[in-house]
Amino acid sequence: MWSSTRTSVSCFWGQGQVRSRSSNADFPGIKERTLVAVKPDGVQRRLIGEIIKRFEQRGFRLVGLKMLQAPEKLLAQHYVSLQKKPFYPSLLHYMTSGPVVAMVWEGHNVVRSSRMLVGDTDPAGAAPGTIRGDLSVHISRNVVHASDSVQGAEKEISLWFQSAELIDWEGCDHNNIYHL
Numbered sequence: 001m002w003s004s005t006r007t008s009v010s011c012f013w014g015q016g017q018v019r020s021r022s023s024n025a026d027f028p029g030i031k032e033r034t035l036v037a038v039k040p041d042g043v044q045r046r047l048i049g050e051i052i053k054r055f056e057q058r059g060f061r062l063v064g065l066k067m068l069q070a071p072e073k074l075l076a077q078h079y080v081s082l083q084k085k086p087f088y089p090s091l092l093h094y095m096t097s098g099p100v101v102a103m104v105w106e107g108h109n110v111v112r113s114s115r116m117l118v119g120d121t122d123p124a125g126a127a128p129g130t131i132r133g134d135l136s137v138h139i140s141r142n143v144v145h146a147s148d149s150v151q152g153a154e155k156e157i158s159l160w161f162q163s164a165e166l167i168d169w170e171g172c173d174h175n176n177i178y179h180l
């Protein structure tokens with residue numbers, strides 16, 4: 001279970017009236033989280049807003065966000081499984097070439113859905129409508145990262161974020177996104 005800062009919200013329901021709502025936010029699977037990062041090319045190309053928009057519009061909840069110049073040590077851990085690949089040195093060079101925007105998104109099946117939203121690793125094979133399929137051309141500059149498994153997401157989130165940097169908040173739109 002994630003430990004993170006917890007906030008409570010009040011929802012306004014017209015007429016300036018504040019009403020408490022029933023919460024089923026603890027239903028299993030709703031609180032799945034994933035790490036998404038806008039890579040340096042995405043930041044340079046002013047695509048941060050476009051990428052955030054796609055996750056927001058889908059109905060996922062942003063629980064952590066920061067811009068950083070990723071240290072090589074962090075990236076070496078993040079891409080540990082790729083260390084022996086021929087493209088690894090250029091991948092590290094590219095990922096340290098400028099700031100990245102790291103985010104944690106939460107929601108039902110968010111890991112699997114994010115991979116679908118992001119599209120194939122190689123933009124040439126990424127479907128139109130996906131982030132990579134719409135916004136990139138070459139595998140070496142594919143604008144965005146998204147964790148590829150629930151276990152991987154847990155590892156990556158703890159690598160990129162302190163638990164106090166994640167906000168456990170409940171949206172007033174919850175019952176319009178989930179019916180559980």
Ligand code: TYD
Pocket residue numbers: 082087091120121139140141142145146148
């Ligand atoms: P990988 O983890 O296989 O893909 P994904 O980002 O879709 O989870 O690879 C990590 C990154 O490495 C990938 O986003 C882009 C880069 N990469 C290359 O530059 N060349 C390659 O041939 C591959 C497979 C990846």
